[in-house]
Amino acid sequence: MWDQLPQLxxxxxxxxxxxxxxxxxFAIIYNASDVVNFAQGEFVMIGAMSTVFLSGNSGLPLPLAxxxxxxxxxxxxxxxxxxxxxxxxxATVVAMxxxxxxxxxxxxxxxxxxxxxxxxxxxxxxxxxxxxLGSATLLPQNLVVMIxxxxxxxxxxxxxxxxxxxxxxxxxxxxxxxxxxxGINVGMMMLIAYALSAFLGAVAGILIAPIAYTSYDAGVMxxxxxxxxxxxxxxxxxxxxxxxxxxxxxxxxxxAGYISSGYKDAIGFLIxxxxxxxxxxxxxxxxxxxxx
Amino acid sequence: xxxxGFSLLTLVAIALPFLFPDNYxxxxxxxxxxxxxxxxxxxxxxxxxxxxISLGHAAFFGMGAYSSAILTTRWEWRPLLAMVAGLLLTxxxxxxxxxxxxxxxxxxxxMATLGFGIIINILLVQxxxxxxxxxxxxxxxxxxxxxxxxxxxxxxxxVMSAAALLVLWINLSVVSSRxxxxxxxxxxxxxAAQTMGIDTTVMKSKIFVLAALLAAAAGSLFAHxxxxxxxxxxxxxxxVELVTMVVLGGLASTYGAIxxxxxxxxxxxLLVVFEDYEVMIFGAILMLTxxxxxxxxxxxxxxxxxxxxxxRQGGA
Numbered sequence: 001m002w003d004q005l006p007q008l009x010x011x012x013x014x015x016x017x018x019x020x021x022x023x024x025x026f027a028i029i030y031n032a033s034d035v036v037n038f039a040q041g042e043f044v045m046i047g048a049m050s051t052v053f054l055s056g057n058s059g060l061p062l063p064l065a066x067x068x069x070x071x072x073x074x075x076x077x078x079x080x081x082x083x084x085x086x087x088x089x090x091a092t093v094v095a096m097x098x099x100x101x102x103x104x105x106x107x108x109x110x111x112x113x114x115x116x117x118x119x120x121x122x123x124x125x126x127x128x129x130x131x132x133l134g135s136a137t138l139l140p141q142n143l144v145v146m147i148x149x150x151x152x153x154x155x156x157x158x159x160x161x162x163x164x165x166x167x168x169x170x171x172x173x174x175x176x177x178x179x180x181x182x183g184i185n186v187g188m189m190m191l192i193a194y195a196l197s198a199f200l201g202a203v204a205g206i207l208i209a210p211i212a213y214t215s216y217d218a219g220v221m222x223x224x225x226x227x228x229x230x231x232x233x234x235x236x237x238x239x240x241x242x243x244x245x246x247x248x249x250x251x252x253x254x255x256a257g258y259i260s261s262g263y264k265d266a267i268g269f270l271i272x273x274x275x276x277x278x279x280x281x282x283x284x285x286x287x288x289x290x291x292x
Numbered sequence: 293x294x295x296x297g298f299s300l301l302t303l304v305a306i307a308l309p310f311l312f313p314d315n316y317x318x319x320x321x322x323x324x325x326x327x328x329x330x331x332x333x334x335x336x337x338x339x340x341x342x343x344x345i346s347l348g349h350a351a352f353f354g355m356g357a358y359s360s361a362i363l364t365t366r367w368e369w370r371p372l373l374a375m376v377a378g379l380l381l382t383x384x385x386x387x388x389x390x391x392x393x394x395x396x397x398x399x400x401x402x403m404a405t406l407g408f409g410i411i412i413n414i415l416l417v418q419x420x421x422x423x424x425x426x427x428x429x430x431x432x433x434x435x436x437x438x439x440x441x442x443x444x445x446x447x448x449x450x451v452m453s454a455a456a457l458l459v460l461w462i463n464l465s466v467v468s469s470r471x472x473x474x475x476x477x478x479x480x481x482x483x484a485a486q487t488m489g490i491d492t493t494v495m496k497s498k499i500f501v502l503a504a505l506l507a508a509a510a511g512s513l514f515a516h517x518x519x520x521x522x523x524x525x526x527x528x529x530x531x532v533e534l535v536t537m538v539v540l541g542g543l544a545s546t547y548g549a550i551x552x553x554x555x556x557x558x559x560x561x562l563l564v565v566f567e568d569y570e571v572m573i574f575g576a577i578l579m580l581t582x583x584x585x586x587x588x589x590x591x592x593x594x595x596x597x598x599x600x601x602x603x604r605q606g607g608a
Contacts, residue, residue, distance in 0.1 A: 094543065
């Protein structure tokens, strides 16, 4: 029974690292603009799918394809902010939820038309020969996902704590009006927040695509998982969301291994419900659930 | 309680099959529209009047449908008895989760209801020995009321329209009752409602259970009408579609919910000609309506007509 534990932990941390990036994107947008972006999963899908098509069909070298794909996703994120979110300032929570759900359906629809319905896979970045660690095996791509996610999280942390723009985005999330009065260009900061969030989603999608495959509708479940992870860790804190992501990945992988793979998503959501009922601010958060 | 709209809709529902006999859009799509209208009205009670979002309403619809499907096929219960059992089950579950769930607000409530909906859906897929798993349950017997078999599209159109009108009646009476006023107060400001002596917790939980029961009843009828149920009909996407119906029509407008339900039932029929573009157009409509008419399509038109009418009266 303990034999499979290391393998489950590796799988859990890998998928958890992806959830963490999506959750981080969620938390950034939520803190900057008080919007829960249901189209977050679509950033993941667009990043992965456009890389597949740019590198496979157009024959571009992988690094260039990745760069273009990330750029495209960032543009989509900024367009979402400019043309949908910014126009509906002051709309109710429900209206905002519907707008982002509409945006996610729309983006999925565009992906369906442009890229078709087939399931796609990216080649592994390095060799596909597994590294043996005791009773577990590890693909080089697993390491790429974990290290990539870790570096991104550190970079985001640095951005918010130590750069001028990062601090300005934070200022907007504390108090928009006060930030504007201090001469911060709030509109620009919102664009940066959405761009950053789209960037994180796209990279998460590209990193995991060699292992988990991708398709036009791959974003739905990933988006919901990212949202769950963000709530699990506490929406108010970006690093809490990251921890929530890794935790959710581990919960899923362990329940798949020890209980039932069919119920792994149900167990994830059940734990989420329990957290909401008993610790609505998230496991690592302090803010109350009344923040609307 | 104003009944002009109710009478008008009753007349339309009766007139349609006479005006368009044997028409696919009346008896088949119209029946689905009636099911959707019941669901949208029940969700509107919760979202529009009690101000509580739910992204898991399809779960209650599914519980009603599956209760009927399982009890009538596996244990050969009578349809009406199975329906009552389904309502009981749904009522108990809804009551049990209402307290902890309704303590949450905004995004957290959205997430909790979403999670609940997904858990129920996974249970429907995974408990294959009971629910038939992803394949679902087929050969559900038709409904019979006092020896009258509901076995043709036209008869189903009649039953579903009558049920939808009954739900409309219940909706209108709830909204115009003392509880309805309390509900609207709750939506405007929960705090103010509390200071006026309204027990907001009891109020919200009552309406949550009522909304769940109406959805379960619709599900039960749906199972008999389709003679087949599978988990796909009660997924997260369907919950989202229901929210869309309510919001597209206009929150806190019962007729808006009916409008939204009918519009979203017919829209895919019209979009079929666009084939692969269907998803994209659907998303765009959803997004654009909310951006430009956040109060809802039906309510916006209603307000504009009202203003135009007032201006005409004033001018004359």
